Amino acid sequence: MSTPEDWTPEEQQVHDALHRAAERVQPGPDGLARIRRRTAVVPMWRRPVVLGLAGATALAAAVIVGGAIVLSNDDDDTPVATTTSTSPATSPNGTPTDTSPPTSPPAAETTPPAQTLTVPVYYVADAGDGLRLVREFHTVETSLPPVAAAINEMLTAPPADPDYTTLWEPGVEVLSADVADGAIVVDLSGPPAVGDDPDLATQQLVYTATAAAATAQLDGSLPVRIAVGGENPSEPVGRADPLEVRQLVQLNDPAEGATLPSPVTVSGEAAVNEANVLWELRRDGEVVDSGNTTAEECCTFSPFAFELDLEPGSYEIVVSESDESGGEGRPPMSDSRTFTVE
Amino acid sequence: MVQDRTGSEADDAVTDLYAAHYVRLVRLATLLQGNEAVAEEVVQDAFVALHRRWRRLREPAAAVAYLRTSVVHGCRSVQRRRGVAARHPEEPPGHAPSAEQVAVGGAAADAVVEALRGLPDRQREALVLRYYGGLSESEIASAMKISNGAVKSHASRGLAGLRDAMAEWS
Numbered sequence: 393m394s395t396p397e398d399w400t401p402e403e404q405q406v407h408d409a410l411h412r413a414a415e416r417v418q419p420g421p422d423g424l425a426r427i428r429r430r431t432a433v434v435p436m437w438r439r440p441v442v443l444g445l446a447g448a449t450a451l452a453a454a455v456i457v458g459g460a461i462v463l464s465n466d467d468d469d470t471p472v473a474t475t476t477s478t479s480p481a482t483s484p485n486g487t488p489t490d491t492s493p494p495t496s497p498p499a500a501e502t503t504p505p506a507q508t509l510t511v512p513v514y515y516v517a518d519a520g521d522g523l524r525l526v527r528e529f530h531t532v533e534t535s536l537p538p539v540a541a542a543i544n545e546m547l548t549a550p551p552a553d554p555d556y557t558t559l560w561e562p563g564v565e566v567l568s569a570d571v572a573d574g575a576i577v578v579d580l581s582g583p584p585a586v587g588d589d590p591d592l593a594t595q596q597l598v599y600t601a602t603a604a605a606a607t608a609q610l611d612g613s614l615p616v617r618i619a620v621g622g623e624n625p626s627e628p629v630g631r632a633d634p635l636e637v638r639q640l641v642q643l644n645d646p647a648e649g650a651t652l653p654s655p656v657t658v659s660g661e662a663a664v665n666e667a668n669v670l671w672e673l674r675r676d677g678e679v680v681d682s683g684n685t686t687a688e689e690c691c692t693f694s695p696f697a698f699e700l701d702l703e704p705g706s707y708e709i710v711v712s713e714s715d716e717s718g719g720e721g722r723p724p725m726s727d728s729r730t731f732t733v734e
Numbered sequence: 735m736v737q738d739r740t741g742s743e744a745d746d747a748v749t750d751l752y753a754a755h756y757v758r759l760v761r762l763a764t765l766l767q768g769n770e771a772v773a774e775e776v777v778q779d780a781f782v783a784l785h786r787r788w789r790r791l792r793e794p795a796a797a798v799a800y801l802r803t804s805v806v807h808g809c810r811s812v813q814r815r816r817g818v819a820a821r822h823p824e825e826p827p828g829h830a831p832s833a834e835q836v837a838v839g840g841a842a843a844d845a846v847v848e849a850l851r852g853l854p855d856r857q858r859e860a861l862v863l864r865y866y867g868g869l870s871e872s873e874i875a876s877a878m879k880i881s882n883g884a885v886k887s888h889a890s891r892g893l894a895g896l897r898d899a900m901a902e903w904s
Contacts, residue, residue, distance in 0.1 A: 402893065402897070403865065403893070405846070406846060406861065406865045406893070406896060407865040407866075408843075409843040409845075409846035409847065410765060410843075410846065410847070410850075410861075410862065410865050410866040411866060412843040413765065413843040413844070413846070413847045414761035414762075414764070414765060414866055415761075417760060417761045417764045417770055417773070419756065419757055419760040419770075419773075419774055419777075420774060423752065423756055423760075423774060423777070423778060424748075424749065424752050424756070426778055427748060427752065427778050427781045427782055427785075428745075428748075430778070430782045431744070431745070431748065431781075431782055431785040431786075518783075518807075518811075550790075557786075557787065559786070561789055562789060587785070587786035588782055588785070588786060676880065676881045676883055676884045677856070677878075677879075677880030677881060677884035677888075678884065678887075723811050
């Protein structure tokens with residue numbers, strides 16, 4: 393590591409020049425006030441949820457599909473084959489679990505046996521256009537039914553991908569998530585603290601709950617009502633338009649940190665112009681290969697996949713939409729995974 | 735309530751970190767992407783994100799590293815996002831320098847900053863983080879989310895890229 397003592401005259405000049413240029417920059421006086429305004433917490437359950445409508449309006453003004461705001465049952469949240477190494481109704485030690493007492497949640501009634509579930513869990517990531525929803529599949533050992541298990545995972549487990557984060561602060565648990573009166577009623581243990589984007593935080597929960605419902609052969613098009621301690625369920629909230637709230641390029645495989653043999657199948661979903669998906673393969677931050685592939689359909693979420701023949705080592709794969717605007721619009725969205733070829 | 739206490743801890747942390755780091759981060763962001771108003775937005779975004787994540791960061795060192803990474807990432811996004819820049823008039827960093835500043839080498843600084851602007855993003859980031867940020871190689875690696883080796887190579891290629899411009903005034 394260089395220190396000022398062993399810098400070359402050239403390095404010293406760069407140092408001096410940068411400091412001189414930097415010192416001319418004088419930030420405005422109201423930065424802290426601006427930050428404060430944005431971090432002030434507005435309780436989510438007291439706010440009308442407007443995102444769905446706003447999304448619909450923006451969609452009409454934009455380009456593409458009309459209307460399709462609710463999730464159909466044959467949704468894209470079906471877990472991908474490679475992540476489901478499940479063996480339902482078998483406990484970790486391989487014996488039926490109905491004889492052993494459960495370790496997990498407080499059981500007022502009979503606790504159902506633990507089982508292995510692969511659940512879709514939505515998080516958020518900033519791919520260059522502000523935060524948007526992203527999804528991982530988590531395999532969990534649980535005695536909760538699938539929708540509650542997915543929400544529990546969202547509330548308690550960090551995302552595997554370091555680029556992802558959650559809008560939900562820890563400390564809140566899911567008490568139940570049941571279908572009642574044409575909605576999925578999610579009952580939380582306490583009022584959630586969700587930071588400065590309560591609408592998107594709500595959608596993180598709504599997407600997770602509805603995706604889990606669809607995966608569990610329930611009706612994934614139902615809206616969600618959020619209650620706290622069983623009281624005052626909110627108005628039903630449906631999924632906002634995915635083109636407005638989801639990251640438009642989403643990798644499913646490889647999973648973050650996976651170790652796998654070559655050839656490596658890279659797959660995901662994208663809603664992109666001309667169905668064109670670009671990819672870059674990196675090692676140590678340097679691009680070693682790149683190319684493009686096509687999603688099955690243009691402009692709406694549809695699957696893409698391609699294969700890479702790789703020598704052993706660590707890689708990062710980055711997939712992105714192409715930048716149609718020539719740099720005029722928002723930056724292209726991307727998703728990335730690091731993985732190891734054995 | 736739990737979230738209230740965390741909320742006010744996060745508020746206090748933001749206040750302290752703002753006092754200690756805001757100006758430097760805005761200057762860093764200005765060097766990285768060239769526009770002072772955009773730099774302020776990027777740094778404010780970083781503080782807002784930090785506030786949201788406070789529970790998971792907790793200690794000041796992690797928080798500063800998080801702010802730096804966010805700012806580098808934010809500037810990278812902005813580099814590609816002319817939409818935001820269009821809301822603010824184009825201006826070189828340190829617009830309207832005083833006569834004294836020019837006299838003590840403003841022109842030379844401008845030449846370097848100008849040349850910096852022409853470098854690929856990663857090279858510019860490595861140079862700014864090292865020579866303005868004063869960061870160690872591994873701090874730079876974590877801010878840029880790349881390996882130490884990659885930091886070295888970006889920095890040395892960046893320096894080589896600046897050499898021409900510097901030759902004119904050194």
